Amino acid sequence: xxxxxxxxxxxxxxxxxxxxxxxxxxxxxxxxxxxxxxxxxxxxxxxxxxxxxxxxxxxxxxxxxxxxxxxxxxxxxxxxxxxxxxxxxxxxxxxxxxxxxxxxxxxxxxxxxxxxxxxxxxxxxxxxxxxxxxxxxxxxxxxxxxxxxxxxxxxxxxxxxxxxxxxxxxxxxxxxxxxxxxxxxxxxxxxxxxxxxxxxxxxxxxxxxxxxxxxxxxxxxxxxxxxxxxxxxxxxxxxxxxxxxxxxxxxxxxxxxxxxxxxxxxxxxxxxxx
Amino acid sequence: xxxxxxxxxxxxxxxxxxxxxxxxxxxxxxxxxxxxxxxxxxxxxxxxxxxxxxxxxxxxxxxxxxxxxxxxxxxxxxxxxxxxxxxxxxxxxxxxxxxxxxxxxxxxxxxxxxxxxxxxxxxxxxxxxxxxxxxxxxxxxxxxxxxxxxxxxxxxxxxxxxxxxxxxxxxxxxxxxxxxxxxxxxxxxxxxxxxxxxxxxxxxxxxxxxxxxxxxxxxxxxxxxxxxxxxxxxxxxxxxxxxxxxxxxxxxxxxxxxxxxxxxxxxxxxxxxx
Numbered sequence: 001x002x003x004x005x006x007x008x009x010x011x012x013x014x015x016x017x018x019x020x021x022x023x024x025x026x027x028x029x030x031x032x033x034x035x036x037x038x039x040x041x042x043x044x045x046x047x048x049x050x051x052x053x054x055x056x057x058x059x060x061x062x063x064x065x066x067x068x069x070x071x072x073x074x075x076x077x078x079x080x081x082x083x084x085x086x087x088x089x090x091x092x093x094x095x096x097x098x099x100x101x102x103x104x105x106x107x108x109x110x111x112x113x114x115x116x117x118x119x120x121x122x123x124x125x126x127x128x129x130x131x132x133x134x135x136x137x138x139x140x141x142x143x144x145x146x147x148x149x150x151x152x153x154x155x156x157x158x159x160x161x162x163x164x165x166x167x168x169x170x171x172x173x174x175x176x177x178x179x180x181x182x183x184x185x186x187x188x189x190x191x192x193x194x195x196x197x198x199x200x201x202x203x204x205x206x207x208x209x210x211x212x213x214x215x216x217x218x219x220x221x222x223x224x225x226x227x228x229x230x231x232x233x234x235x236x237x238x239x240x241x242x243x244x245x246x247x248x249x250x251x252x253x254x255x256x257x258x259x260x261x262x263x264x265x266x267x268x269x270x271x272x273x274x
Numbered sequence: 275x276x277x278x279x280x281x282x283x284x285x286x287x288x289x290x291x292x293x294x295x296x297x298x299x300x301x302x303x304x305x306x307x308x309x310x311x312x313x314x315x316x317x318x319x320x321x322x323x324x325x326x327x328x329x330x331x332x333x334x335x336x337x338x339x340x341x342x343x344x345x346x347x348x349x350x351x352x353x354x355x356x357x358x359x360x361x362x363x364x365x366x367x368x369x370x371x372x373x374x375x376x377x378x379x380x381x382x383x384x385x386x387x388x389x390x391x392x393x394x395x396x397x398x399x400x401x402x403x404x405x406x407x408x409x410x411x412x413x414x415x416x417x418x419x420x421x422x423x424x425x426x427x428x429x430x431x432x433x434x435x436x437x438x439x440x441x442x443x444x445x446x447x448x449x450x451x452x453x454x455x456x457x458x459x460x461x462x463x464x465x466x467x468x469x470x471x472x473x474x475x476x477x478x479x480x481x482x483x484x485x486x487x488x489x490x491x492x493x494x495x496x497x498x499x500x501x502x503x504x505x506x507x508x509x510x511x512x513x514x515x516x517x518x519x520x521x522x523x524x525x526x527x528x529x530x531x532x533x534x535x536x537x538x539x540x541x542x543x544x545x546x547x548x
Binding site: 046049050053054057058059060061065067068070071078116156158159185188192193264265267 | 320323324327328332333334335339341344345352390430432433462466467538539541
């Protein structure tokens with residue numbers, strides 16, 4: 001009983017999660033479960049987890065860590081009352097030795113007791129906030145994927161993880177730039193303020209019309225190309241580190257958490273929230 | 275050639291660090307190196323580091339993680355250009371099997387290749403910001419240590435780490451409370467906004483005049499007892515976990531970093547700051 005994005009759009013979070021868990025929804029999560037934090041996912045053997053956590057701590061703009069599972073426990077208890085990393089993402093990519101070896105909608109059969117799951121904040125959070133302020137997101141209005149580039153900005157390495165920061169580009173009208181920086185800066189768990197605006201060459205981007213990932217987007221006259229740290233950065237770092245196994249969400253197919261978008265910090269059902 | 279707090283107060287950060295490193299300054303760091311982030315320190319064997327890092331991620335108000343060293347490397351490169359965890363804190367406490375076994379001003383002789391150092395933000399950051407707004411800090415003006423209490427608020431556990439949240443109390447005039455919450459909330463790396471204000475009994479504190487750590491402080495008429503998550507929380511968690519070895523700063527004797535107090539995130543000399 002497959003369902004569609006259009007049908008799920010008006011459903012509650014438990015209904016959406018149930019559809020994903022049952023394998024009835026396997027598409028992208030943009031605009032679903034409005035008001036709840038969505039996250040990038042990276043699952044890896046515990047042997048790499050401390051270094052990856054250091055990598056996130058050292059690179060909070062591309063890798064805003066919002067949750068970490070206990071080793072071997074597929075339930076991410078700090079982000080959901082019933083959130084199962086094996087089934088609750090619409091689609092997964094599986095990397096072996098740094099190479100994409102396949103995609104699936106359920107990883108129950110490859111989950112093992114030594115795996116650790118990491119949830120990292122994503123750009124949906126600040127994009128929704130910008131739209132609410134009347135700042136248009138061209139790629140959303142035109143149903144495209146945001147253009148992404150490998151920049152010359154280097155991440156701060158940790159163990160086997162390092163490499164270039166990947167950035168996403170949104171063209172912002174000159175008179176809305178200050179407001180854009182301010183509003184997105186309020187969401188440090190969603191990449192925060194942009195890392196660069198203006199001349200793309202300054203961060204090593206030769207041609208802003210030719211992204212390495214996503215779809216090209218125009219930069220109309222009077223608009224400033226504005227670059228945010230991007231959640232593809234940790235995916236590239238993980239690939240580059242050639243882990244024997246790493247499982248990620250399929251781009252755009254996010255983990256939808258129980259944490260409200262505007263939570264002070266991303267931990268649920270803790271008495272410390274009282 | 276010992277030096278005093280009064281003499282160091284007007285010195286530059288490199289001069290202060292040199293005095294501490296040489297063992298010439300072994301007292302508290304409140305008000306020193308103005309404008310730079312000070313941090314709580316916890317050093318432990320790598321075997322416990324992943325769980326401790328999870329504990330910090332799950333409890334960001336009492337344990338705001340600002341830096342993590344590479345295993346065995348005493349230089350905390352993300353927080354200082356030349357910051358040595360073995361010598362650059364004025365005084366250390368050494369815990370063995372959860373018991374305080376001694377204090378020292380230099381841990382070079384007990385540093386080993388399997389140790390990991392964690393720096394956690396401290397309350398100096400928001401206290402300075404509140405004072406700058408004209409909100410008086412009684413314990414500072416009266417040269418006392420802030421009163422601290424074990425609350426009934428429970429931390430979110432990770433591995434062997436867990437237990438009660440320790441809170442610090444500052445009495446705030448009723449008409450300054452809203453501003454106090456707002457201003458301290460701007461410093462998530464310095465414990466952020468208070469976790470509770472008003473009736474101490476609501477968070478399990480029977481007698482607000484009898485703190486478990488620090489000095490008693492008055493709550494004058496028209497003042498609200500206001501409670502912040504406290505950096506003693508991870509010290510209690512580490513003690514409770516009975517680690518074979520854990521080295522912390524001696525309370526009040528902080529690690530002074532090269533990171534400006536108002537940095538967007540606590541990582542220095544990274545090209546991503548450009």
